[in-house]
Amino acid sequence: MEERVRLLPTRRSKLGLVAILGILSVATAVSAAVPAAASNGIGVFVSYADSLRVESPNFPTPWAGSPGTIFYGCTPATTCVYDGAAVRVVNNSGSAVTVNAIAVHVDTCTYTGWPPAVLQPGMNVIVTQLASGAFDGCSGPSPDHFDLSDVGSGGSDFSGQCPEGGNGIQPTVDVSGQVLNTEGIDFGPCMNSNESIQWTLIGSKPCRGSLLTLAPPSQSHPVLSTATVTATFTNSCNQPLSNAAVQFTVSNGPNAGLTGSGATNSAGQATFTYSSTHTGTDTLKASVTNLFGSIPSNNVTASWTISFAPGGGAFVIGDRENVMGAHVYWWGAQWWKMDPMTSGLAPASFKGYELSNNASPWCGQTWTTRPGNSPHPPSSVPGLMAVIVSSHITKSGSTISGDIVHIVLVRTDPGYGPNPGHRGFGTIVDTIC
Secondary structure, eight states, rough: OOEEEEEETTTTTTTOHHHSSSSTTEEEEEEHHHHHHHTTTTEEEEEEEESSOOOTSSOOOSSSOOOOOOEOOOOTTOOOEEEEEEEEEEEEEOOOEEEEEEEEEEEEEEEOOOOOOOETOEEEEOOOOOOSOOOOOTTTTSSSSSGGGOOGGGEEEEEHHHHHOOOOOSSSSSOOOOTTTTEEEEHHHHSSSSOEEEEEESSOOOOOOEEEEEEEEEEEEESSSEEEEEEEETTTTTTOSSSSEEEEEESSSSSTTOEEEEOOTTEEEEEEEEEEEEEEEEEEEEEEEETTTEEEEOOOOEEEEEEOSSTTTTEEEEEEGTTTOOOOEOOOOOOHSSSOOOBBOOOOOTTSEEOOOOSSTTTTTTEOOSSSSTOOSOOOOSSSEEEESSOEEEEEEEEEEOOOOOEEEEEOTTOOOSTSSSOOEEEEEOOOO
16 A cells, blocks of 8 residues: 655746656655655645644644635635645745646545745645545546545545554555555544644655744843844644744833734744833744634843943933934033033033943932042943933032933044043934823
8 A cells, every 4th residue: 555645846946846856756766756746946845734623733734825825626715624735835946947737646535726826936826625524535637635544455445444454555665655645544533633744845744733932032122223033833743834924922021012924934943122112121932823713932031221421420411302304412521501501501520421430310319429520431432322311401510410200312523532531422213201
């Protein structure tokens, strides 16, 4: 007994698939043809779809409606009852490929008749049962039904029979791994179990489940920069699954509610990149949704920070300078003239730098410092720096004090130096609080 799959690719393919694949047959040529096809970017996967006894991680994904997917099967997918095998051809090459025909043989039973498909790079075609419901025994050559777990020797009805060794159909060359006929066992009535098998690379034993992993586990970035997370979708054998739609969600943190989406590539990966104008730590998760539920990922975190002046202090501007996009003066001998405030002018001895040993000043707090450059300003500043906005600054003895009404992000100009004669300028690019 034998189980076979044949693919008839176009002669016009730039990849020369006729020479590479020839007739893809589990019983004969596939042992040599599959590695050759894979090396040229053509992937062949097999699976089994069971919607009668639902298990979301096992149901073949991608399926009808997935990105870059041509689906030749029962539609609409949301109302069809699936109990059948499926074959998937993926074009991960750099050129268009036409698959003229797919034929599946189980012993003497043959299934064929699906339309041809033109696959642009990154696309895939899925063939499965065209009609809703199960069928006992061989219904070929029509692919209306494709219930190979119920096909016995000579095309006989094998439904409900539960011999210890399966239905006895063993491929001459076990390239399909008996995925298409669920290892020769009718798992539904025999074990009261779901028959679904996730997409499995032809030549492998069944890889029933799937896994969605999100990485990296944690990361930290300055606000206004970007963070990227990568979701990797594989079957339970760690074989990557392309063309699956991935949803990304920031579930907690300063950017809670932010969402994104992507489609997995040939490595089974999709990425999500976003930026933050707020400090704090976000929790992110991803999910892949198929007809029968969601496959969730692990949670990861992204932390957003702001950098004040090096050394534990901060530079200051007056609140009347606080206009988005304004070019501001945050350090220099003429600070008291250049930085007007709603309360009036600052003491002339304040040059724009405070050092109150508060490494993380925030709106609503206050600060204190000493006059001039005696707080020892840093020798250099970052290109993007958080700056305090004050509306009221006073001097009492050798102590200068001010409030914090806002914190803004300033893109600094070159030319700064710790001596008040080397003025500090920059442009406001965002408001932190």
